[in-house]
Amino acid sequence: METSTVRERLLEHAQTLMQLRGYNGFSYRDLSTLVGVKTSSIHYYFPTKEDLVLEAVNQYSAQVLHDINGIDQTLPAAKKLERYGKLFAKVLGEGDQICLCGMLAADIQSLPDAVRLAVQSFYRANEGWLARVLEEGAAQGTLLMPGEPQMAARALFSAYQGSVVASRLFNTRTRVTEVTGWLKAK
Amino acid sequence: METSTVRERLLEHAQTLMQLRGYNGFSYRDLSTLVGVKTSSIHYYFPTKEDLVLEAVNQYSAQVLHDINGIDQTLPAAKKLERYGKLFAKVLGEGDQICLCGMLAADIQSLPDAVRLAVQSFYRANEGWLARVLEEGAAQGTLLMPGEPQMAARALFSAYQGSVVASRLFNTRTRVTEVTGWLKAK
DNA sequence: GTCTATAAACGGATAGAC
DNA sequence: GTCTATCCGTTTATAGAC
Numbered sequence A, B: 001m002e003t004s005t006v007r008e009r010l011l012e013h014a015q016t017l018m019q020l021r022g023y024n025g026f027s028y029r030d031l032s033t034l035v036g037v038k039t040s041s042i043h044y045y046f047p048t049k050e051d052l053v054l055e056a057v058n059q060y061s062a063q064v065l066h067d068i069n070g071i072d073q074t075l076p077a078a079k080k081l082e083r084y085g086k087l088f089a090k091v092l093g094e095g096d097q098i099c100l101c102g103m104l105a106a107d108i109q110s111l112p113d114a115v116r117l118a119v120q121s122f123y124r125a126n127e128g129w130l131a132r133v134l135e136e137g138a139a140q141g142t143l144l145m146p147g148e149p150q151m152a153a154r155a156l157f158s159a160y161q162g163s164v165v166a167s168r169l170f171n172t173r174t175r176v177t178e179v180t181g182w183l184k185a186k
Numbered sequence C: 001g002t003c004t005a006t007a008a009a010c011g012g013a014t015a016g017a018c
Numbered sequence D: 001g002t003c004t005a006t007c008c009g010t011t012t013a014t015a016g017a018c
Helices: A006-021 A028-035 A039-045 A049-069 A077-090 A100-106 A113-140 A149-169 A174-183 B006-021 B028-035 B039-045 B049-069 B077-090 B100-106 B113-140 B149-169 B174-183
Strands: none
Touching (some): A006 A039, A006 A049, A006 A100, A049 A100, A049 A113, A077 A113, A077 A149, A077 A174, A100 A113, A100 A149, A113 A149, A113 B149, A149 A174, A149 B149, A149 B174, A174 B149, B006 B028, B006 B039, B006 B049, B006 B100, B049 B077, B049 B113, B077 B174, B113 B149
């Protein structure tokens, strides 16, 4: 049963293509083949490629942040971090995708400022969430958190982003979950 | 005084272009303009773009690993890690470049297997070096190292790679050095 | 909304003169 | 070694029919 609109499928496949190959690594033709409409029809919905990437990143960001905020707030901090790590591992898909915002951050010099702002916003939201969990975990004595929470959260988020890239590079799924394990206080 | 050969300048600029925009984000034409030779001359040295990226990554890897192995072995572990962090921060250049191997890891789905192997080799060398330093630092009580040294080293290297991407995204240089500070035992 | 047709620039790559 | 000239497919994008 195919209920989604052409517009929705375009956004979905554009997102996946960028997670696989980056902004400069896919074309309207690729998208055209996947969705089954001509490239001129894509321009009807998204006049330029920059329009397309901007909508894709905003939708992706909203979805992921919704999932993160869906993590049960009453859980102990270590458990919350575990759930977060599992969400992060899920972006790998069949093992060949990385986080869209991590990819666009790598491609940032090819992208308009509106995309930079959207990606920055995604980074800050994740770092803020992680900072609160780390602080809680430090208070509970279950998570290591040397230094300020915000600083540790930035380093930790960088580690998660780097770990999905490395996981794909080595064809393994373990590197993401290793990051979570790393923080558990001994 | 211009002593370097055309071949050397091609490799140098190709490296920088990829650190800025990635494998799919630059062309022989860009390189042609920068070096001042026609694109057909580039093909004389590097028949295909894949030949070019492979030589560039091998040269980059050798240079960086040489710098890392140049860190004084008699230094205390915490000091070694500090030096390593400074080397990593240097790849930012004018603030707009990331590690070539981090970029190619993001672009890995567009690249031939020989490049994947070269990038994997770079990752393993860095992780091995970091593992030894972390183990030494844990023994000296100056560095935090929960879990196995190799696991912690993989997570740490991911954090460094992610931190240069984030540093460029936010137009700051601090995020790389924060990673080093994070590990210092309190 | 989706198509055909086409534009105009760019992509990597090659042949052959000098 | 470097150039001119060129091939040919690709890329983003537009005009206009249906």
